[in-house]
Amino acid sequence: MADRAGVRMGPEELTEFLDDVFPQIKGQMLIEAVGPMSARLRMPVGEQHLRPGGTVSGPSMFTLADCAFYVAILAQIGREALTVTTSATINFLRKPAAADLVCEARILKLGRALVVGDATILQEGQSGPVAHATMTYSIPPRR
Numbered sequence: 001m002a003d004r005a006g007v008r009m010g011p012e013e014l015t016e017f018l019d020d021v022f023p024q025i026k027g028q029m030l031i032e033a034v035g036p037m038s039a040r041l042r043m044p045v046g047e048q049h050l051r052p053g054g055t056v057s058g059p060s061m062f063t064l065a066d067c068a069f070y071v072a073i074l075a076q077i078g079r080e081a082l083t084v085t086t087s088a089t090i091n092f093l094r095k096p097a098a099a100d101l102v103c104e105a106r107i108l109k110l111g112r113a114l115v116v117g118d119a120t121i122l123q124e125g126q127s128g129p130v131a132h133a134t135m136t137y138s139i140p141p142r143r
Helices: 011-021 058-075
Strands: 032-036 037-044 084-092 101-110 113-122 131-136
Touching: 011 032, 011 058, 032 058, 037 058, 058 084, 058 101, 058 113, 058 131
Parallel strands: none
Antiparallel strands: 032 037, 037 101, 084 131, 101 113, 113 131
């Protein structure tokens, strides 16, 4: 994912853009890498992400998957803040511990109006993904 060929925005530029247009998530995730049709984000898990039983909550994992896919798209198309989720399905596969999560998002189809792909959430020490989401986003029409 370190290859920047075909990428319009890198991690630093994406972070600044998100801080500006999506301040609700500022500081909650780190953009580790972007590449052609992909992105990797890390969520440093804190007390606010936990549910009873000490596991990471479903809404926290969904937020990570949704943001990772959004970042993968923005890295490809540039500053389109109104690119939005139109469909998302997430499967929770394993109970994650109260530790950092990493999400790898990939774009399978980048069209003019719709983007389709998936996001896989991993955690060190787990033998497989803890969650997997399929995502579809809508890109606003060019003016």
